[in-house]
Amino acid sequence: MRGRICGTGSYIPEHYYDNNDLAKFVETNDEWIRERTGIVRRHIAEEDTTVSMAIKAAKNALTDAKLNADDLDLILVSTITPNTVIPSTACEVQKELGAVNATCFDISAACSGFVYAYNTAQAYIAAGMYQNILVIGSETLSGIVNWKDRGSCILFGDGAGAVVIAPDDKYGIEALSLHNDGNAGDALSCSTSGHIAMNGQEVFRFAVRRVPEVIEEVLGKCGWSKEDADLYVLHQANIRIIQSAARRLDIDIDRFAVNLDEYGNTSAASIPLLLAQLDDEGRLEQGKRIVCSGFGAGLSWGAAALTW
Ligand code: UT7
Numbered sequence: 001m002r003g004r005i006c007g008t009g010s011y012i013p014e015h016y017y018d019n020n021d022l023a024k025f026v027e028t029n030d031e032w033i034r035e036r037t038g039i040v041r042r043h044i045a046e047e048d049t050t051v052s053m054a055i056k057a058a059k060n061a062l063t064d065a066k067l068n069a070d071d072l073d074l075i076l077v078s079t080i081t082p083n084t085v086i087p088s089t090a091c092e093v094q095k096e097l098g099a100v101n102a103t104c105f106d107i108s109a110a111c112s113g114f115v116y117a118y119n120t121a122q123a124y125i126a127a128g129m130y131q132n133i134l135v136i137g138s139e140t141l142s143g144i145v146n147w148k149d150r151g152s153c154i155l156f157g158d159g160a161g162a163v164v165i166a167p168d169d170k171y172g173i174e175a176l177s178l179h180n181d182g183n184a185g186d187a188l189s190c191s192t193s194g195h196i197a198m199n200g201q202e203v204f205r206f207a208v209r210r211v212p213e214v215i216e217e218v219l220g221k222c223g224w225s226k227e228d229a230d231l232y233v234l235h236q237a238n239i240r241i242i243q244s245a246a247r248r249l250d251i252d253i254d255r256f257a258v259n260l261d262e263y264g265n266t267s268a269a270s271i272p273l274l275l276a277q278l279d280d281e282g283r284l285e286q287g288k289r290i291v292c293s294g295f296g297a298g299l300s301w302g303a304a305a306l307t308w
Pocket of ligand 1: 207
């Protein structure tokens with residue numbers, strides 16, 4: 001059986017910083033940020049938390065999937081910014097939803113988190129252990145960003161995306177590939193009480209090399225040509241990374257979905273947030289072929305090819 005996305009939802013806090021707002025407290029400017037990253041705004045949680053945003057996105061996804069909370073067998077939350085170390089964010093979501101039948105745990109794979117969580121969901125579905133699985137990416141990165149570091153603070157934002165995944169014998173996951181390189185982990189780090197520290201150029205070089213590689217790998221696994229995939233949904237880190245992937249793969253840039261201009265890099269939330277937005281816009285018809293790819297701290301990277 002294949003894990004198929006049968007509902008999507010998202011939640012974004014209203015408040016945002018645009019590039020000019022950032023220029024008030026770090027030495028930067030709108031032109032530099034737009035040119036080097038493509039980002040214009042990033043939304044910032046004021047009242048909201050990782051848990052509250054996860055719950056709101058989850059409720060929207062459940063409504064979209066036409067499921068009740070007690071239909072859920074498993075809740076997976078991918079986050080690097082939990083409200084608390086314990087209990088897990090997934091347990092907090094379970095409590096609020098009343099998803100009494102669900103097993104719950106968190107996954108820590110940073111910006112690759114959604115692809116890792118989808119992989120986990122697929123493994124449980126293929127094993128026949130769980131049916132209805134809620135996968136959430138939720139992040140409050142504004143709480144761990146070093147707001148004095150212009151090389152990183154301009155990138156990140158807050159938000160949540162969620163999908164419901166259920167078994168299907170025709171549509172859903174086609175292939176998955178995940179990779180890690182712990183030896184290179186220092187390029188992007190954050191201690192439990194500290195701030196994000198990043199070697200931007202190193203992470204950039206890693207991303208532009210590994211993302212096309214892993215996309216080619218999943219395309220090969222499911223026997224699709226590059227043109228067979230209708231839509232590429234990459235982690236939203238930097239428009240130049242997306243453009244570089246398109247160039248290296250020789251795929252028309254119009255096949256790459258983008259919303260980083262509005263939300264910046266929301267880590268584990270970015271792919272489900274973008275999927276929910278595309279779904280709302282009616283751009284995800286049944287049978288559409290989609291390739292998702294996440295990459296980031298760990299280092300970690302991966303891709304998932306699926307039929308909608
Ligand atoms: O989810 C994965 C998470 N991380 C990423 O994906 C990040 C990947 N890396 C990047 O996106 C890019 O490396 C950055 C956007 C972080 C930086 O862009 P860059 O083109 O690699 O810039 P750079 O670090 O090479 O810096 C170029 C210049 C430097 O000045 P000098 O030495 O040439 O005078 C920086 O000091 O730009 C300067 N600079 C800035 N200027 C204005 C760096 N940050 C800023 C800034 N505003 N915010």
